Amino acid sequence: LASWSPLASANDELLKLEKDPNQWTQPAGNYANTRYSKLDQITNKNVKKLQVAWTFSTGVLRGHEGGPLVIGNMMYLHSPFPNIVYALDLDKNGQIAWKYEPKQDPNVIPVMCCDTVNRGVAYGDGLIFLHQADAKLVALDAKTGKVAWSANDGDPTKGETGTSAPLVVKHMVLVGNSGGEFGVRGKVTAYDTKTGKQVWRAYSMGPDADTLIEPGKTTNLGKPIEADESLKTWQGDQWKIGGGTTWGWISYDPELNLIYYGTGNPSTWNPSQRPGDNKWSMTVFARDADTGKAKWLYQMTPHDEWDYDGVNEMVLTDQKIDGKDRKLLVHFDRNGFGYTLDRESGELLVAEKYDPAVNWANKIDVKTGLPDRVKKYSTEANGEDNNTQGVCPAALGSKDQQPSAYSPKTGLFYVPTNHVCMDYEPFKVAYTAGQPYVGATLSMYPPKGDDHLGNFIAWDATKGKIKWTIPEQFSVWSGALATAGNVVFYGTLEGYLKAVDAETGKELYRFKTPSGIIGNVNTYTHNGKQYIAVLSGLGGWAGIGMAAGLTGDTEGLGAVGAYKSLSQYTQLGGTLTVFALPD
Amino acid sequence: LASWSPLASANDELLKLEKDPNQWTQPAGNYANTRYSKLDQITNKNVKKLQVAWTFSTGVLRGHEGGPLVIGNMMYLHSPFPNIVYALDLDKNGQIAWKYEPKQDPNVIPVMCCDTVNRGVAYGDGLIFLHQADAKLVALDAKTGKVAWSANDGDPTKGETGTSAPLVVKHMVLVGNSGGEFGVRGKVTAYDTKTGKQVWRAYSMGPDADTLIEPGKTTNLGKPIEADESLKTWQGDQWKIGGGTTWGWISYDPELNLIYYGTGNPSTWNPSQRPGDNKWSMTVFARDADTGKAKWLYQMTPHDEWDYDGVNEMVLTDQKIDGKDRKLLVHFDRNGFGYTLDRESGELLVAEKYDPAVNWANKIDVKTGLPDRVKKYSTEANGEDNNTQGVCPAALGSKDQQPSAYSPKTGLFYVPTNHVCMDYEPFKVAYTAGQPYVGATLSMYPPKGDDHLGNFIAWDATKGKIKWTIPEQFSVWSGALATAGNVVFYGTLEGYLKAVDAETGKELYRFKTPSGIIGNVNTYTHNGKQYIAVLSGLGGWAGIGMAAGLTGDTEGLGAVGAYKSLSQYTQLGGTLTVFALPD
């Protein structure tokens, strides 16, 4: 017998599982992160009859992101800090088969920038992987909940935390990190699922040995990258506290054997303090799954001046552009542009505003990949201690962590968006490990003339065009689901689960869940019947005022003021609501 | 114009409101505490089609008792500590019209014996009355939520707290107190709704001037009471720390102008320390509403040895006994006997076990009112530091605070019950103000040969007979609702709302709410459609283990062990779930 290697083979179980629409085995539904389900019992014709089938309180308040996995008869549900994991036996009316509640130092709470969120657990090789707030990665026996192994992925005393969902690729579990507001250096690490030993680690910035960039081989929009290009874009050692954290979603193309993810904002938020392009913050990375080596990359917002983290999901689709079949990567960036790239070559094909309110740049040059910036909105040009007003989008972007969905039936993306602008005043800040390293005061509000903070849109990524728009009073902070029944689901911050027609966007159903929804809708079957599940539980950055009890308009990194009126609609509380058609 | 007097007149608005089944204007549905509704859109035929209409998280964990009031288009919902009150506008999809969140010293939490519960708010004279955990009574403008007045009803630093729902009678608001496990002396106080000034206060024990007993006039099973009879049943000043708190439900007969309620256990739980009958602990009181003067009383468990508080609801019904129309008072006591009295004269008509497991007494002599005690189960006879085993019911009684319902259509009572026995070991305890004054170690378990901890029963109070029994795995800690649709509703500790046929007890519908139910089901209409509403949120004495994070079997005054397996079924979290038939 050959000795165990995490790369030895594809994970046949996972590849098989992700093709079974009866289960929901990946945080994003599948490796391609499409959040699309082939289930079609619930359709645009009958969804109006949807009912709540059952509910489950997690016992935790504050923001509930992500959603449960369903593997066989078992549902695996996580909570925000303290990051409880429940295994609910669907054969026994959701009875709790096991519960895992880590003991974590609550001092991690104040170093989480945007609420005590967690975006979900991952499954693979008989284990459930939990990425704890305190940056520990824990492998739990899926049958018993017993800890198989755990690894310290980061140091929370330096402000490095965990909020993102892991992803199992082959026999490795991949995990990103959080802490861009604390000067943490971003990285993605692959661990052997069996032993918890590190297989590779790739930093977002630093020398090539750290970033796993191969000079001359790794490409940037088709051109080979120079040696240590990242280091040249930072002053001195600034890259060591340079941010570019990786707290979003990871996707995987098993055929190309590439993983994809984006990196976050450079630290600090005061751009004058960190001259240069700050590579590779704000960057889409395509890396070899086995080695972590960068195949290609593309920096969307060089030298960020607005906190436009590039971590939003990379959705992998196979679509025609100009009549040609292309392997695409589609990404709705915080900066308000929807990018379509060739996911094999890294070629930029389309980059268009997916919210017309976007004003910091006129457009993106698809050849150079560079934004055409509008000086008026440059917080660097206006300088320290000057308030740059009316920048759109706000720091939380035209979209934040809330993942979009893609339906191959309609060829459309369904994108939960923010419709928010901001004032941004940078100030000088000194770095102290474990202390906020932000350096800007923000306030947020709807675009001029508007009074709504969000839209749910359908997007054609081959053309870079909005197909339809559903205005929403608040940002849509929940992840969407598209199904073969031609229904698209999403949640609202007031707490509604909504179902709309995939073609027209017409609202077909709504239900008020116990709390605001920032979780991601998913679907599965049990005993042959299709269910829709969503976590409610107000929080996240948009809900930070209520989640953390903040009231000053510029508190919560500037988000509190804009979302204040949420308290008239909903309160905190983590509940899973599961829907089905009547028998 | 005559000067204002709280007694000047009946409260016409409240008398009118309680006759309108479209609203739910009293904590118990009506003054008679029947928890019966004339609404009949939802019937035993169609209830199987019931659906969840909407939900609302209170933002608070721990035990959610009571239920909302519905007055006009407004729903008034309360939470356990910190005792938030929400006004939800039913015309605006439950939008929060106002929220009142008192600032209370969290030191009150450890002096609440049985979780941080609150049994609801009361309405009257345009005000919402909230009885806070810290014993403050607050009057809120029903339209704005602004504080009209507040009164300190007790001293939480001495262990006196508030959990019970107030009741508005005429232009007075009546409120009981909690703290029997801290040597608090029970009392009911009437406040002027307009000014918050005290109108009368009646203690459970002490001199007649305190108890508002009129020697020679107030009767006990038809016989006049002697002067200062209470004082004679206590050693020295023990009555001052003698318990008999009044934390249950109050009912009112507008024609007789009498209010009814029961008093709790004598302090301490170690009976050897307090020789005598300990009057008037464990007593049903009928008092004149205007003056508080006692018309009649009846002590159910003289010299309690088991913590069988007499505070459970007094349900006022008009029924025939032996062919004669009687004005009845029906009461399911903690001690396991269902009592039927004449509510005008205080005559005891029926007293029978409503759980066959009851063993501390063989029967009650309806002439003398005295229980025929079984020596084996006498914790006094067995003495201090001796463990009396197998006493049924356990201290939490064959029923606790969870109110029953009565349907005039079937003539039956629907009673949520406990089916629990105990070991009870008294020990010597010294009184220190604000410290637990309990003096007994308990453990609880199902009756021998049984493995379920509860039953939901139908009871004929004219005969003292069980009509049918639905066994439940856990005690039924939620209040019942009976409707003219011949449906009876109740909740379970695992979190199910259940609907059963009022005649047969056949289960017709069940739904798993987010958390265990210890709230009380109610019903109302909005825009002509009937709704059923219930709070879930595990806690109360039965749920104290999970609510307070206790794990030792004898912790939580002995309740933790018996209910331990609840954690396999549900978790904490306060949610209102509202049901309706599909359109």
Ligand SMILES: O=C(O)c1cc(C(=O)O)c2c(n1)C(=O)C(=O)c1cc(C(=O)O)[nH]c1-2
């Ligand atoms: O830079 C970082 O490390 C980091 C971490 C996180 C996070 O882990 O939640 C967020 C952000 N940044 C961020 O910029 C952001 O907008 C954000 C929103 C949320 C959320 O869950 O609602 N998290 C985060």
Ligand SMILES: O=C(O)c1cc(C(=O)O)c2c(n1)C(=O)C(=O)c1cc(C(=O)O)[nH]c1-2
């Ligand atoms: O003696 C008292 O003052 C007192 C107060 C309370 C309360 O206020 O909740 C309870 C009890 N006793 C009690 O004996 C009891 O069984 C009980 C159960 C509950 C509950 O809400 O589940 N409260 C109380």
